[in-house]
Amino acid sequence: MNKRFAGLILIFAFLIVIPLQGYAATPMETVETGVNKVLKTLSDPAFKAQSKDQQIATISTEIENVFDFQELSRRTLGREWKKFNAEQQTEFVKLFKELLQGVYADRLLAYSDQKVIYDKELMLKKGRAEVQSYLQTSDGNKIPLFYRLTDKSGSWKVYDIVIEGVSMVKNYRTQFKEILSNGSPDKLLEILREKSKKG
Amino acid sequence: MSVDPVRKALYIVAVAALFVVFCGYAPAGEINHERLEPGGLLAQQTQESANDQLATPRFELLAQAAQVKEDEDDKKDEDVDDDDEYDDDDDEYADDDVKLISDPLIQANTDMYNLNDTLYFAVLKPVARGYGFIIPEELRVAIVNVFYNIRFPVRFLNCLFQGKGQKAGYELERFFLNTTVGFLGLANVAANYPHLQLSKEDLGQTFAVWGIGYGPYVMLPFLGPSSVRDALGRLGDTFLDPIWWIPVDFWTSVGIRAGEAVNETSLRIGEYEALKAAALDPYVMIRNAWVQNRNKLIAE
Numbered sequence: 287m288n289k290r291f292a293g294l295i296l297i298f299a300f301l302i303v304i305p306l307q308g309y310a311a312t313p314m315e316t317v318e319t320g321v322n323k324v325l326k327t328l329s330d331p332a333f334k335a336q337s338k339d340q341q342i343a344t345i346s347t348e349i350e351n352v353f354d355f356q357e358l359s360r361r362t363l364g365r366e367w368k369k370f371n372a373e374q375q376t377e378f379v380k381l382f383k384e385l386l387q388g389v390y391a392d393r394l395l396a397y398s399d400q401k402v403i404y405d406k407e408l409m410l411k412k413g414r415a416e417v418q419s420y421l422q423t424s425d426g427n428k429i430p431l432f433y434r435l436t437d438k439s440g441s442w443k444v445y446d447i448v449i450e451g452v453s454m455v456k457n458y459r460t461q462f463k464e465i466l467s468n469g470s471p472d473k474l475l476e477i478l479r480e481k482s483k484k485g
Numbered sequence: 486m487s488v489d490p491v492r493k494a495l496y497i498v499a500v501a502a503l504f505v506v507f508c509g510y511a512p513a514g515e516i517n518h519e520r521l522e523p524g525g526l527l528a529q530q531t532q533e534s535a536n537d538q539l540a541t542p543r544f545e546l547l548a549q550a551a552q553v554k555e556d557e558d559d560k561k562d563e564d565v566d567d568d569d570e571y572d573d574d575d576d577e578y579a580d581d582d583v584k585l586i587s588d589p590l591i592q593a594n595t596d597m598y599n600l601n602d603t604l605y606f607a608v609l610k611p612v613a614r615g616y617g618f619i620i621p622e623e624l625r626v627a628i629v630n631v632f633y634n635i636r637f638p639v640r641f642l643n644c645l646f647q648g649k650g651q652k653a654g655y656e657l658e659r660f661f662l663n664t665t666v667g668f669l670g671l672a673n674v675a676a677n678y679p680h681l682q683l684s685k686e687d688l689g690q691t692f693a694v695w696g697i698g699y700g701p702y703v704m705l706p707f708l709g710p711s712s713v714r715d716a717l718g719r720l721g722d723t724f725l726d727p728i729w730w731i732p733v734d735f736w737t738s739v740g741i742r743a744g745e746a747v748n749e750t751s752l753r754i755g756e757y758e759a760l761k762a763a764a765l766d767p768y769v770m771i772r773n774a775w776v777q778n779r780n781k782l783i784a785e
Contacts, residue, residue, distance in 0.1 A: 389763040396755060426676030427683055451781025452774045460585075460773040461765045477765055 313415040313435045314407040316442040320352030321402065328391065345391050346383070354443030355383040357436055361445055362455045363462060370471045378471075381478040386454075390447075403428070413437045585776040586702045586712060594704040598768050601709060605757065609750055617751035627671045628748050632728075633683075634663050634670025639725045643686040647694045655681055685782055688725075689718030693783040702772055707746075710775035 311319070327333050327348060333341060359379045360367050370378060401422040408416045415435045420428040434446035434453075446455040465474050588594065617625065637660040644653035659675040667674040675681035692714050693699075700713030711719065723729045728741060764770035 385763065389759065392759055396759070426673040450778050452777040456777060457770060457773050458765075461769045464766055464769050481765065 311442060312407065313433075313442045314404055314417050316352060316435065317417045317419070317433045317444065318404050320348070320444075324348050324352075324391070342384075342387065346387050349387050349390065350383075352444050353386075354436065354439055354445050355379050355386075357438060357443065357445040358382075358386075358455065362458045364459055366462065366466050366471075369466075374471050374475060377475055378478070381475065381482055382458075384482045385478065402431075410434075415442065585773065585780075586699050588702040588772065590701055590703060594702065595768055597704040597706060598771070601704065601707065602761075602767075604707070609747065610754060613747050613750035614754060616747050617754070620751075622752070625748055625751055628745075629752065630663070630667070630673045631670045632745050632748075633673075634660065634667070635727050638727060639688075639722050640684065640686045642725055643688060643691045643722075644684075646688075646691040647686065649686070652684060652686070656684065656686075684785065687715075687718055688721040689715030689779075690783050692718055699776075699779075702776075710771055712779075715779070 324345065327344060333344060336344065356379055359375075359382050362382070363370070363378070367375070403420045403422060405418045405420060408418070410416060413436055415437075417433040417435065419431050419433070421431055422428055430448075430450055432448040433444050434448065435442045436445050437443075446453055448454070462474060465477060637656060641653055641656045641660070644650075644656055659681045662675050662678075662681070663670045663673060666672075689712075697714055699715070703711050703713060703716055705711050705716055708719070729738070731738070731741075733741075760770065760774075761767045
């Protein structure tokens with residue numbers, strides 16, 4: 287009797303959940319599957335055996351499924367974005383992407399043995415959402431790691447990461463602004479090129 | 486050299502005097518875009534900052550005009566839409582946090598930053614690494630926990646100063662749990678309870694809640710980024726800190742703090758390096774990250 291009841295509930299649960307998942311990934315699902323996939327790749331022995339260039343290529347495809355670098359770059363440059371011509375914009379997106387991928391992969395790897403808790407997702411205005419996750423550190427503390435997403439491109443993509451209240455987009459915006467206040471877009475691109483060469 | 490009560494009292498008076506002087510020099514309105522202040526205060530601050538900047542010679546006239554204009558725009562927008570900080574169509578917003586904190590001492594700060602950076606790589610990091618090599622991680626984490634637990638009065642009192650009764654209660658609960666079950670704070674037992682998470686209340690935050698602005702940004706020797714308000718808060722906090730009251734001489738006290746710093750650093754090697762590697766301008770990156778983080782702590 288009890289068992290049958292439990293079975294019924296299960297079936298109902300599936301009936302409700304399955305169509306939702308088939309429809310479109312929620313922001314939280316997007317982040318969770320994306321991050322898990324990257325983490326899995328990073329800890330894969332076959333991946334570790336690859337050359338650095340191969341590693342970057344593998345990781346960048348995976349990160350690109352989760353991040354919207356066009357949107358991220360545009361938001362980071364803010365008003366300055368319009369001062370870049372189309373060609374400069376394309377190069378900026380490419381270079382900034384390389385820089386961030388390196389940092390993000392490196393940090394993910396450093397924290398890969400720590401538990402990630404996906405807490406909740408908040409819907410913000412104008413097709414934006416925030417996924418709140420926490421890194422559980424070895425000393426029992428939680429580091430808040432929030433992802434900001436937009437559905438501009440048709441599916442949810444990350445455009446900003448906020449760690450302990452520090453927005454990456456805002457942080458880089460300040461730095462870019464400083465460079466652009468005494469230099470041209472070309473100057474900024476040059477600095478980014480140097481940076482990516484050192485990689 | 487033992488610390489006698491008279492010297493302590495003098496110290497407190499000196500801190501109070503310094504605080505009054507500095508905060509008079511750099512009014513709260515310096516921070517033009519502090520989103521996290523209550524609404525009424527913000528409007529008032531914006532007005533103040535406009536006045537203040539017009540009277541301040543360190544900005545060029547043109548920049549001033551632009552800034553004042555931006556303040557007005559921001560104020561308008563904030564009334565309509567509170568948390569829409571990266572609005573798509575309105576790029577005015579995109580630049581709102583560039584000057585979160587004023588930095589008139591930028592030259593001295595940059596020098597101090599470079600010194601701290603050098604000291605980190607030349608002294609602190611190698612020492613912390615050697616220390617970490619000898620002492621197992623579990624013990625190092627336990628030491629961090631003990632220090633955190635001992636500093637309970639700082640957090641508890643600051644919760645009270647800010648009128649956060651419930652949070653003060655949680656602090657008390659956490660302190661009891663970790664001191665008893667956690668054996669004098671060695672184990673962070675409270676971590677298992679979601680409501681007993683770390684809450685880093687300090688005097689700087691208390692001042693912020695009381696409506697005092699950051700004042701100029703300052704890079705402190707050894708201690709890193711801060712502001713006039715928060716540096717004085719830090720100094721004030723040492724009086725609430727039981728470690729200060731331990732009857733040992735000055736250099737032992739400094740030694741304890743240095744040891745604590747080495748212990749903490751040993752658990753965080755690589756973090757600063759990664760941040761620095763990712764930055765185009767590490768000085769600007771740290772200044773901005775510090776203020777963003779600070780705003781979050783104040784809002785909590």
